[in-house]
Amino acid sequence: MSVRSKLTLSYAGFLMVAGALLLAAVWLFLLRYVPDRALIVSAETPTHGVFPIRTNLLRVFAPRAAAVLALLLVIGLVGGWILAGRMLAPLTRITDAARTAGNRSLSHRIHMQGRQDEFRELADAFDSMLEQLESHVAEQQRFAANASHELRTPLAISRTLLEVARKDPTRDRGELIERLHSVNARAIDLTEALLLLSHGDRADFARESVDLSLLAEEAAETLLPLAEQRRITLDVTGGAARTDGSAELLLRMVTNLVQNAVVHNLPTGGTVTVHTEEHGDTSVLRVENTGPRLPPDMVPTLTEPFRRATDRVRTDEHAGVGLGLAIVHSIVRAHAGTLDLVPGPSGGLLVTVRLPRTRQPTPIRGGAAV
Incomplete structure (x- = not known):
């Protein structure tokens, strides 16, 4: 069962219990004191109205009480369904925002208005989480793009040096080896720095x-x-x-x-x-x-x-x-x-x-x- 159905049944159940208690109170404090047989009074006693007996009242009262309980049940179900829907409407908006975020759309925000209740606090916390996630994902994307660019540079230089050496066999091999060593050393330093940066935020190291x-x-x-x-x-x-x-x-x-x-x-x-x-x-x-x-x-x-x-020139070793x-x-x-x-x-x-x-x-x- 959905939460709305459960809340509806809860509202209707509470309303039925309240109606049954009210009818029980009528019986305990009113009908039980009505005589179960007709009273005989003298002709001189002034009378106003009639003197019903308990059996007649119960015969008339019971169908009306059942009708009232049935009406309370209908009101509880219909009213409870409407009230539950209105109460859970903010939760529906939060759920839709979560589905939107699950589809990689982190720019969506709930921006819930109204009083500062539990749903408003949840929506604000969810918006804050989405903002942090969007910032983190954007930062990771920039980091990946920059890392790819930085790693591609020494690799491209190495490929160029090797192609030049292949086309020109008379080129000084010592100079080629020295330049390749410098480029590869930079690529290794960059890779080690990236690995250290990726593990730096972890606090699972020995203290x-x-x-x-x-x-x-x-x-x-x-x-x-x-x-x-x-x-x-x-x-x-x-x-x-x-x-x-x-x-x-x-x-x-x-x-x-x-x-x-x-x-x-x-x-x-x-x-x-x-x-x-x-x-x-x-x-x-x-x-x-x-x-x-x-x-x-x-x-x-x-x-x-x-x-x-x-903007430094990269020929500096540091x-x-x-x-x-x-x-x-x-x-x-x-x-x-x-x-x-x-x-x-x-x-x-x-x-x-x-x-x-x-x-x-x-x-x-x-x-x-x-």
Whole structure:
């Protein structure tokens, strides 16, 4: 049975029960006190009307009561069917919207009007879910298109180099091998970045206590040659900032931030400052650099895959694939943290990562801990 049929029978059943109770009340509090035989009164007693006996009243009352119950049944069924239909009309709209969304049409919205009842809350929640799904699907489509384009570029270059070498056997093989190695290395880096990005949002990794200050020092030591090559000053300041998470993923996060800060900097004489600290229940990592000024409307898009702040020539060995901040954002989300990007007033970018701080054990008597 449909929900509308069940509600209709429920309405009719309640109405019949109410009618039966009303008739029972009439019997208990009225008819039972009517005498079951005629009364004899004296001629001097004034009378007004007649004195019916119980059997006559029951003979007259019973058919009328049955007719009233039958009428209540009809009213309950018809009225219940209409009321149930009106009550379930919003649910029908939600069902139609769900079917439309199932046919890959995520742009449809319910936009239910009226009072803020349970159906309105459900419709608003459904509209919000559709909006998020539409945004997520559009983002995935853009990501797939960009990934295909980025992967197609090194493959096309490799094919071109091989075709040129086949048509010109006298060409220097050493130069060909070196260029193929460079192109293939870039394709491998891109593939690994895509794999890391696809797994970055998952929070099923093993967690351990990690000190962000140690990761910052390790990343700075690794990237110091690149900074010296570009004549950029790289400083690491602050104190311990402990959090729970994957040491490997967090190291990749810090390395990406520092590398982006070095690469997206002034041609020479720039600075990069990495600072770690604990603030309340939060461990904070800040990476600030000098560089060209960024339009404020561009900053929120930097965490999208394959978005770059500047149009760089790809001959740079550290030009990247446009996934650095996207991977950082993914890792931060997986660790229940927040990522803030603020353009510097005179250029450059300030990146702030906030992660839940590791709670230190509370000592108790005897040197134990809880």
